Amino acid sequence: MGLTYTTSIDKRPTLKARLKALGRGKKHTRVVRALNEINLDVNYGTVLGVIGSNGAGKSSLMRVISGIVPPSQGRIEVYGSVSTLLALGVGFNPSMTGRANVYLGGLAAGMSRAEIDEQFDAIADFSELGDAIDAPMRTYSSGMYARLAFSVAATVQPDILIVDEALSTGDAHFKEKSLNRIKELRTADRALILVSHAMATIEDVCNEVAWLHKGKLMARGNPTEVIQQYREFIQVGKSAAANEDV
Amino acid sequence: MSAPVSIYEPFRAGLPPLGSYLRSLQARRSFIAEFSRSELREQNYGSVFGQLWLVLNPLLLSGVYFLLIYIIGGHSDSTRYGHLTASLFLFYLISNSLSGGVKSITAGQRLILNTAFPRVMLPISAAVVALFKFVPTLLVFFVMRTALGLPYSWQMFWAIPVILIALLMGLGMAILISCINVYFRDIASFLPYMTRSLLYLSPILYQASDVSEKIKTLEVVNPLFYLLDAWSQVMVYAQAPDLYSIAHAFIWALSIFLIGAYFFLSRERDFAVRL
Numbered sequence: 001m002g003l004t005y006t007t008s009i010d011k012r013p014t015l016k017a018r019l020k021a022l023g024r025g026k027k028h029t030r031v032v033r034a035l036n037e038i039n040l041d042v043n044y045g046t047v048l049g050v051i052g053s054n055g056a057g058k059s060s061l062m063r064v065i066s067g068i069v070p071p072s073q074g075r076i077e078v079y080g081s082v083s084t085l086l087a088l089g090v091g092f093n094p095s096m097t098g099r100a101n102v103y104l105g106g107l108a109a110g111m112s113r114a115e116i117d118e119q120f121d122a123i124a125d126f127s128e129l130g131d132a133i134d135a136p137m138r139t140y141s142s143g144m145y146a147r148l149a150f151s152v153a154a155t156v157q158p159d160i161l162i163v164d165e166a167l168s169t170g171d172a173h174f175k176e177k178s179l180n181r182i183k184e185l186r187t188a189d190r191a192l193i194l195v196s197h198a199m200a201t202i203e204d205v206c207n208e209v210a211w212l213h214k215g216k217l218m219a220r221g222n223p224t225e226v227i228q229q230y231r232e233f234i235q236v237g238k239s240a241a242a243n244e245d246v
Numbered sequence: 247m248s249a250p251v252s253i254y255e256p257f258r259a260g261l262p263p264l265g266s267y268l269r270s271l272q273a274r275r276s277f278i279a280e281f282s283r284s285e286l287r288e289q290n291y292g293s294v295f296g297q298l299w300l301v302l303n304p305l306l307l308s309g310v311y312f313l314l315i316y317i318i319g320g321h322s323d324s325t326r327y328g329h330l331t332a333s334l335f336l337f338y339l340i341s342n343s344l345s346g347g348v349k350s351i352t353a354g355q356r357l358i359l360n361t362a363f364p365r366v367m368l369p370i371s372a373a374v375v376a377l378f379k380f381v382p383t384l385l386v387f388f389v390m391r392t393a394l395g396l397p398y399s400w401q402m403f404w405a406i407p408v409i410l411i412a413l414l415m416g417l418g419m420a421i422l423i424s425c426i427n428v429y430f431r432d433i434a435s436f437l438p439y440m441t442r443s444l445l446y447l448s449p450i451l452y453q454a455s456d457v458s459e460k461i462k463t464l465e466v467v468n469p470l471f472y473l474l475d476a477w478s479q480v481m482v483y484a485q486a487p488d489l490y491s492i493a494h495a496f497i498w499a500l501s502i503f504l505i506g507a508y509f510f511l512s513r514e515r516d517f518a519v520r521l
Contacts, residue, residue, distance in 0.1 A: 005519040015432040067362040069518045070257040078252040086360040091277075093284040095291040104284055107277035108361060 001074030003035040003060055003215075034060035035071075036215040044080075044159070047192040049206035049223060051199070051230055057215040058195045062086055062162050065193070080159025080191070083109060087164070088149035098133040098140070098148050099124075105152040119155045126181075127151040128174075147174055154181045161185060164195040179205070199227050257515045261508070271364045278367050282374040285346075304335060304383035308390060324394040325482055326453075331390065332481040333450040333474045335383040336408075339376055340416045340470065341441045346372030347420025348427050348434045355521045365514040366507070369420040376416055387481070399484040407492065408477050415469060415499035422506030425513055428520050448474050469498035 006029045035057045042048050050058050063069045065076060066084045091108025092101045102123050106116040116123075124133050127148045137145060163182065182205060186192060196202050202209060202223060209226040211218045213233070219226045290299050308331045315327050350368040351358070358365060426433050447468050449457065454475035457465070465471040473495035476487035 067254050070515045076254040090360045095288040096284050107280050113276050
């Protein structure tokens with residue numbers, strides 16, 4: 001499978017910019033080759049960690065697997081319901097209370113209203129927001145915002161869960177709690193794909209690791225071995241910074 | 247295994263499988279309602295009157311035209327005042343769909359880049375917000391027309407198909423313009439001038455009967471002209487509208503909706519890389 005797309009060079013393509021560039025032979029678009037000949041299968045019971053430098057294509061791969069962006073070459077077959085945790089607080093409205101946003105975020109993630117009603121107390125407890133759950137999210141600190149967002153997202157119980165850099169949430173206590181929640185989701189009837197720069201987390205949680213570099217799959221297999229290959233490649237060594245979410 | 251199977255293949259311009267698309271849209275209807283409600287609340291967030299503005303806006307608007315027609319203009323023609331306010335309220339249903347729809351995709355970037363869902367939900371939400379704003383204006387208008395002593399009749403039930411046509415037109419316009427804005431962002435800046443032109447070219451500040459036959463022939467290209475004429479006939483004069491007006495408005499509404507939906511659905515898989 002591959003992903004090549006044409007994107008606008010300007011962040012906001014406008015008529016003015018087009019007119020100014022007329023006759024100058026200036027390009028308005030560029031071709032991005034985000035993924036190149038990736039061949040990957042993930043079975044139920046697998047917890048696949050995806051590692052790689054910035055711009056390696058990890059997020060693009062997650063978006064293609066979850067159907068957000070169609071591939072340019074090849075084919076993706078997904079057996080089961082997919083939930084993505086690619087960014088926290090997707091669908092949230094800061095003007096609304098935390099309570100209202102639990103519903104908004106849950107519905108955006110594909111849950112039904114009845115499911116959210118059933119899970120609401122668990123979500124509120126997990127977020128540890130207390131009475132602040134009824135305050136507008138505009139008044140939340142970034143940590144509080146992220147805690148509620150993670151709590152909503154972690155409640156969805158899909159067949160396939162894709163998590164991208166979402167574990168670096170809140171303070172150390174909440175990070176550990178989030179990690180434990182992810183570990184709870186590791187079951188034989190579920191596949192988990194985890195993108196992270198935190199090698200210690202990947203090694204701890206995953207039973208397989210895929211390493212991407214410039215859109216290509218460099219290696220896949222045992223977490224310890226692949227992480228070692230990756231470390232040698234980027235010559236980072238086993239530093240504290242590479243182990244933790246920073 | 248009974249798990250749902252999704253196949254993702256390279257994007258080709260063309261419609262996605264409509265059956266599964268519509269099922270997915272149906273499954274997300276609660277989100278559309280909640281998302282629209284939250285958008286509406288956000289618009290009046292922090293104001294003293296809050297959601298009361300939904301009623302205050304049409305009241306104040308009709309107050310301004312009362313001042314213009316009765317006090318400054320010196321007219322005492324209640325039908326003229328009724329026509330102006332009724333037409334303006336329906337016009338706002340369309341123009342609010344357009345102004346809410348135009349940036350619905352570009353403003354929903356975070357949602358689009360991080361969640362797989364039918365993208366058409368976003369302009370639909372914009373049209374739902376416009377409907378939420380329209381309903382209170384309808385109530386205000388009924389109180390007003392009673393106070394003005396305008397006639398009532400069974401023919402006023404024609405208002406239902408006229409509103410449905412207006413909703414279809416507003417929805418089609420919201421879908422079409424939201425998609426155009428992904429590829430051509432300047433459309434959002436052109437929009438106020440487009441809606442202002444539509445306001446003056448449509449029978450709102452004047453009545454359709456005041457317009458010469460020659461101009462009326464040209465107004466065939468204005469999607470709103472005969473819709474607003476039919477609305478005025480029903481709501482102000484309590485008469486059945488001309489079938490030509492209804493047919494004209496319906497054909498325009500259906501065409502805009504079908505063209506908008508085709509354009510949108512055939513391009514929406516490309517949106518994530520365009521934002």
